[in-house]
Amino acid sequence: MSDDESSPLLSAATKKSKAAANESHASGETTPLLSSTAETPRYDGEQSEPDRDTAASIRSRHSDAAQQQQQKKKKARRWPSFIAMGILGIIVVAIIALAFIVPDAVQEYAKQAAVLEPTNLSLDSITTDGVKARIQANFRLDGSRVQNDHVRRVGRAATWVANQLGTEETRLAVTLPDYDNVLLGSAVVPPLIINLRDGYTTSFDFVTEIAPGDLDGIRAIANEWLDGQLGSLRLRGVTDLTLHSGLIPLGTHNIAESLVFEADKIPSMPAYNITRLNVKDVPAPGDKKSMMAEVSLSAFNEYPVELNIPELAFEILVPGCNDETYIVVADAVTSEVLVKPRADVDVDVHGLINELPESLTRACPNTNSSPLDLLLKQYMHGEPATLYVRGSSIPDGNTPRWIAEILSSVTLPVPFPGRSLDGLIRNFSLTDVHFSLPDPFAEPGDPAANPRVSGNALVTAGLPSEMNFAVNVTRVRATADVSYKSKKMGELNLKKWQAANSTRVEAKKGNEATLKIESRIEEAPLNITDEDVFSDVIQTLMFGGKPVQLDIKAAVDIKVVTALGQLILKDVPAEGKIPVKPFSRGKGSLADLAPKVGSLRILDTSSTSITLQALVNVTNPTLYTAHVPFVNVHVLNNGSVLGEAIVENVDIVKGSNPGILVTAKWEPSMSGQPGQHIGRELISQYLSGFNTSITVKAHHESIPGQPILCDALSRFNLTFPAPKLDLPGDTPEERSHFIRDATFHFFSSTATFTLVSPLHYNTLYVDYVNATALYNHSHPVGRILHHYPFQAPPGKSQTPRLPVEWSVGSVGYDAVRKAIGGKLKLDARAEVDIRLGNWKERLWYEGKGIGASIQL
Template sequence: MSENETSPLLSAPAQDHVNAQDRDESAESAPLLSSSSYTPRYDGEHDEPEPERDDAASTRSRRCQSSSIRSSKKKSRRWPSFIAMGILAVMTVIIIVLAFIVPETVQEYAQQAAVIEPTNLSLDSITTDGVRARIQANFRLDGSKVENDHVRRVGKAATWVAYKLGTDQTKVDVYLPDYENILLGSAVVPPLVIKLREGDTTHFDFVTEIQPGNVEGIRMIANEWLEGRLDELRLDGTADLSLKSGIIPLGKHTVSESLVFEANKIPAIPKYNITRFNVKDGPFDGSMLADVSLSAFNEYPVELDIPELAFDILVPGCDITDPYILVAEASTGEIHVEPHSDVAADVYGVIRGLPDSLTRACPHSSSSPLDMLLKQYMHGDPATLFVRGSSHPDGETPKWIADILSSITLPVPFPGRTLDGLIRNFSLTDVHFTLPDPFADPDDPDSNPKVSGNILVTAGLPSEMNFGINVTNVRATANVLYHNRKMGELDLRKWQQANSTRVEGEKDEEPTLRIESRIIEAPLNVTDSDVFSELVQALLFGGKPIRLDVEALVDVKVVTSLGKLIVKELPAEGKIPVKPLAKGAIGSLNPKVGSLRILDTTPDSITLQALVNVTNPTPYTAHVPFANIHILKNGSLLGDATVENLDIVKGPNSHVLVTAKWKPSMGGTLGPQIGKDLISQYLSGWNTTITVKAHRDSIPGQPLICEALSRFNMTVAAPKMDLPGDTSDEKTHFIRDATFHFLSSTASFTLASPMHYNTLYVDFVNATALYNHTEPMGKIIYDLPFSAPPGVSQTPRLPVEWSLDSVGYDAVRKAIGGRLKLDAYADVDVRLGNWKESLWYQGKGIGAKVQL
């Protein structure tokens, strides 16, 4: 045997020079497995050749090789069997791997790599049992989403081999394992073929039958979701799948899969806008119609036509545990929903009267459910309404839809509308003030000043309110502000009668409601004396119109086609123009004493009553239960004056009863002299003035008002006496006439006493008569008391010491039997009851008769 016949199947590189024929021949004698003497290792190195054997071994080897040549043809015929057995072994291993190892890996790969992109979901039709929905979506496998490299490689290999997977028509049932495994719904999926190789996309477009399951289960889920109690939703889907890969059937398999949806991933109710809201009177008494348009954006790839549906509109009761109150019935038109676009819906509602449970006050409260709802709306806060499918829908609505909708109550926030600026004009005219009652308790409304007047309000009506409305009563609590600072509170908590008139707007203007009401004695509580003081100062000395701002919460009784309603806490803002006193108005008070009565006297004080005529220069009227003011002169307190139950009207006010106390000693050491000079000037007919000023007890129970008023002094003319007399020229003089008896050197005087009920006594007189204002005529000194009773009286004859060398004496002689004008200056001591005072008197232009 040649050397080539004994070469191994894989020859050494040194034998590459052997020709092809020799290689073919040597192949017949090559062993199936070559010698290991020159087999490459896994590490790339070669084993060292073994040492050459001896000749005997070589001989035995050649005999074995000769025997092998004889049997080579017989062994070559068994190779296909060996190959088949090898392939079978490999397939067996593959099947074992795929059966016990790959499925879990492939399942993990499929779960992570699967990408489903819904492109459209449309409602094909609604049936009596459910809906036919057209589903369009894309499916593909994305291996980059798989984190584990081993899973990714095995998954790609398995899906590359399978390529496509097909299913027969399949029914999928979805259950709620957390709710006693009740059936949520079923869907029939037609046969599908899915491409499994990465990068290939399967386009789904099929119509499926969807049937709702247990209505109670749907209701439970919906209500928990709406109430915020649904943290997660677990769904179990089961189906019997008949699978095949190409033409190879893979059998029927029962598949069950669980899905868990977190609450934040469950689709929410879309946000919507109310584009139209209109309410008008209904076609029959006791009804109203509401026309509402809504728009919302559909962010999902869903398309469907929603048929006309009927709903009940409800509002919450007094307590969260109370049943909802039905207030209206509503229906929608057909709604067409397109993917990723705005959806418009028209809703029509009818209100048939208002139930008692809606307008009745809640327990331990003065507000009803309607009050609370309107309060939210009018303050701009969303008011929550509840929408529930009607239990009596239209006959064309499938029963399964009615069952589901009637079992679900959906809270719907109804956006509020702030009514700021609703009150266009607010005026108060024919104002009448009432000062506090000094004997009222602090918590009694009579302890505050009160305001009466005519209120005229012009209110704008929202454009959506197109129904008849009439205001019958109003009440309010209002803050009164001056220069944007709160001065006080106007309490109108008592219902005031009112009437209203609707005034249509011009062109695009909203209609308005003109409301008129007469408020009677509404308490005004002054809360800031500083602001009130600024107001009084502006009234007395500003000379410009004053504007008070009013911020109020108004309750209104209205009559509508639904009946009588009370709308509470309607925000209102208005302005009250206040006319200030005109310049010189204080001087136009023109006080005049008509009657004077002495009530009590002490050595240094007099208490008296007087009827005073005074002019009210303001456009306001007032009632004064009690008020006391101080009387001052040159800053010294001389006395006080009090009025009670006084009604002040516009213009002249006659016979105002004033009680005054004259006590100059209250003004300190300078008080008596200032008081003496004041009386002397007053009796002399001078244009005297006094200062009146409020003090902390001027109005009992109102320290803030008194503090504010005490900051101002008002100087007015001293009240003129209504002295008895015949001529207007003489009414200003206490000494009306004088008669000089020339021969007896005496004189008598006619006195006009300011007292109407009391007698004044003159204890001492030291007087000088002047002619031509400067020339002494004579002097009278008399120290015997004489009286000056009420009215006009004559003094006794008083001795006169003539100034014989004066021009005045000559004038008297020449005037015997006639008259002349004289001036007089006197120091007198007067007495009135227990009161005594030394006064001085200066009179001018006194008419005097001269007799022998």
């Protein structure tokens, strides 16, 4: 920009404006009308109730409610300010330039030495054709500002001689040379007298009528300014100026002068604060309800401008699916605003939303989000959500048409301060928990391919004080990270909507109101991502004997019903804890499981294995229930794998769980010769009634498709007493013995035994017996050696007569002889060959307290 187009007339004013701005609120081109995230809105907490008249007034005008309209109105008023200051500056320079014989030097002197300090600009009145503005300013010539010595000397001499100049009433037209000379406006300037001597100050105080020019041109400049594309603004004033110096007329001259406003000299949007925000339901015609927002704004006016802004109507718009479409969502009216120079300006706005347009809630093409979703997402994450404001196309009847045309054609983007919802949800808990293991037949990616959790979710959410409208939560869904001791364990993914209900709890003792949300979560997939953390949790639950606190951090989608209809709030942050009670009462004790075997059925046999099914009764001592679609575990004893067990499609409830079908395969050869030896010992001890235990352990393929979960579970051995067989009998002692009684025939030296088989559907064969009967635990009675097989069918059965070799002369023999016709309690030690299908095994057996009848 050349020096002759610079704007010294505004330099002092600019400095003062900057000083005022530094003392109060700094503003720039990008300063938002509404406070940004950095400028957290301050709500004073006071609430004024909007009545039916306010809502009806807004509806009748079909005007828009937007908190930021106020700024737009002030913007519209600043164009007369530009015109007024520009007019005054152009006339002063022109007067001096045309008054002298040496116009070039004087003109240069006038441009560099002239200092114009606006002291006040007030709006006297608004007319149907424009505005009447009162302009107050100080003018002086400061020769020290002129750099060229020759120009400075000539200028000072000329102005000292002329002393002062006067003008007649003048009409000035201001155009925009860079916009095809569009007429910005015109003004009538009354007669003025200017003191020309260096250092002397002339005070101006006059009222001028300013009429807007080409409204299309004004709108074009306004839009460039709002878009941040207005680098500078050049004004050109044209007038016929009649001059005189004292009584000496100097004639009438046609002049044209230009002034350039750089971008940093053009007034910017002021910063503001939201001092009050209240949103509530209001009645609407037809027993319906609308929603009204009451907003109070405060901004500092750093300029020497005073004006009264009448009530104005606006439309509030939000971005559509693309940058070129906007959706009208609300009508708003502002209160009358009194603007004082360099003082705070307070504005009250009432906005009314009657309904949500379908275009606002409908998903945009090729996306799953609607314009409303995008707007709420920005707001809830604390980011400024951009709203748009424009004047109503149906303005108030008192609004002049020229103002309405300007405002209705300018769309102003307004960043509305977001509010982070972090901490909005105060508590998140899960009770009555039910676990489901993965379905082995589920396809990859199917939720059923992960462990699943069900339970009653209870959420307590804080309600901001400005939310004073009815809200009902009807559905929820969420994705959540589950952590233990600050380490992420897995992800809980509830993609399907779950039914919910909510209850508002009113504020008490200064606390804010809360919303209690209850929902039943069904089959939420839990994806274990860290097996180490999961192992720590399982270990604590199984052996720690104390509760575990799991931390949950979730992004929750919430369906809410309001007076405007149903809304979806997406990705609401939520944090909470899930207390998990221990699986066992005592440290490391799982005796409360109390497993007991009912009926047994042999499904298949081989030379080294038996595949069987059993109905097992167990007791669930925990507070949790579970569904087990499929799980395969190894059965161990003394560290050797002896077989495997499979459970399918089982629901574990609290307390007693009878008749759980378990498929097991007994195959000690899986661990080689040591395993076979351990297997024989275990069965022998078990059949003999010894206290035995087995260990159940998960392995890499326990749950198909869940290697992380399986590896975590495989770190733990679940050891408990071997399940007791449920044999027929009247007493617990009878139900624990395979040999119920025996009959010894003294003269024939034979014996028969009553056997009770644990198998309900299969016949067991005894191929070989080598047994010794004992009296009083240590005195031999006789020996049975039998090499021929016999059957042990299901239930009770009698063995054939087995030969007995009496231990003649022993204490045991004498006891038997004396008990002929009576009974004795005998013990037995035996080695037997057992055959079941293709499976054969030699076992040992020890029985005590067997009731034996002694017959001749």
